[in-house]
Amino acid sequence: MTSSIPESMVAYRFHPGYSEPMAERISVPSPSPDQVLVKILAGGVCHSDLSLIDHNNDVHKVMLQNKTKKFTIGHEGSGIIVSLGSAVPSSYPELILGAYVATYAIDACFEPSCDKCTRGLSGLCTYRAYGLNIDGFWAPYAAIRAACVVSVPGTPATIPPGVVSTATDAVLTPYHAMKACCRLQPAHTVLCVGIGGLGYSAVAIAKRCLGVRCVVACDVRAAALEGIRDAGADYVATPDELAALLAQHALRVDFAFDFVGSQKTFDLCFSVIRPGGTIHVMGIAHATLNVPPLITMAKELTYKTSSYGSKEELKEVLQAIADGVLKPKVEMRPMREAAQVLRDMHDGKLTSRVALQPEEE
The missing domain is CATH 3.90.180.10 (Medium-chain alcohol dehydrogenases, catalytic domain)
Incomplete structure (x- = not known):
């Protein structure tokens, strides 16, 4: 040394x-x-x-x-x-x-x-x-x-260290889930439940990186929803407001991302996902979740999870931040x-x- x-x-x-x-x-x-x-x-x-x-x-x-x-x-x-x-x-x-x-x-x-x-x-x-x-x-x-x-494609002055450290998980993890695992397309309607570190990044990734036409952000905390439209959310709602909002705007959720991982948030996603849709869980509030197999089969739903992302995807995330596309x-x-x-x-x-x-x- x-x-x-x-x-x-x-x-x-x-x-x-x-x-x-x-x-x-x-x-x-x-x-x-x-x-x-x-x-x-x-x-x-x-x-x-x-x-x-x-x-x-x-x-x-x-x-x-x-x-x-x-x-x-x-x-x-x-x-x-x-x-x-x-x-x-x-x-x-x-x-x-x-x-x-x-x-x-x-x-x-x-x-x-x-x-x-x-x-x-x-x-x-x-x-x-x-x-x-x-x-x-x-x-x-x-x-x-x-x-x-x-x-890092920049300096600590141009891409602050806190942003870079956050990118290594809170941005990389939803990026991998949305791009590689779910292969989101512009025509999809996406629901993000739980607007914490990962959920905030996920909204921006869906809208700014992948060009998804409609992104709905949902959180029980009103404070968590403040400013989420700036990240790319088209609609915001608390869990109690979600079903009515989707009905009012005739939205059918293709992909529901659960960034909490509790039984309540999983059930919320399950209640609004369209037939043939996908529920992707990344939160770990609970170690186990009850997934009703009969309804899942009857609606031909897909249940997915993912963990982290690849080193190459981390490079892509850092470049998106350097280019100003993502702003954690x-x-x-x-x-x-x-x-x-x-x-x-x-x-x-x-x-x-x-x-x-x-x-x-």
Whole structure:
């Protein structure tokens, strides 16, 4: 390490049995031959982070299977490369000291023999994920495999670090779902339920990137619907207003995207989807959902889920942001407020994605 890189840092970590991220002083890692050391400028906050520590959430029990060790939380990151592993310059010549990069959360193999990575499904390659079971990005520095960083088409001044970190999941995940999994077309009518970080991005992706003719945004929180028309929503409604709005405008929902993943939101999507339509669930409020098979078959509905996206799709997302097509809404908070941000998320107080900024010691 160079003299400008400290020997230790305060990271915000998962400790088994604790219900909030724990501040812990740990050593700044040295990059292995195939890694880069990134000075983190922003670490995004996701509902998955809350599920790691919320002991009252049934998703927590699923996510904690086999998690018996401490690790640094945070699977969304952006920053500057400050040190290179010995093998990086020859294998990744574009990754140089000072390069502005986004992180790719899945520690995928990216091998030409991999049937997942070669099909654009690198997000399914491995269950090793930064910030979810190996050290992530809620820290001032992170060592990351060079294969798992993507150059940002801009600078921290032109594409802020919080926007970049948010793009690595809250934008990438709905982008993959809408473009690759559901193959949305301009003629479709799309419903987005749950206008948080992913839902806000999804509305913009459907309208701005994919040219969908009609996008309906729905959330129980009126505050979450404020400004969503600017992102591309043609109509907005609370759950109680949704059926009447669709009837009033003679709208038939082709694709319903559930970004909450509770039984109530799934049932809402189920109640308004047209025969032959698709319900795509990405929220994880509940670990299980009841899907009525008889009605599903009778209406020939398709039920889909997806997880994350590919490294190539992350490059596309970053370019769309650089081109001004997508404009993620992000609130920056100091990293020391990580626990409070998760409490605010739990209480439904967040109306945009939040990214944490490490503090200089």
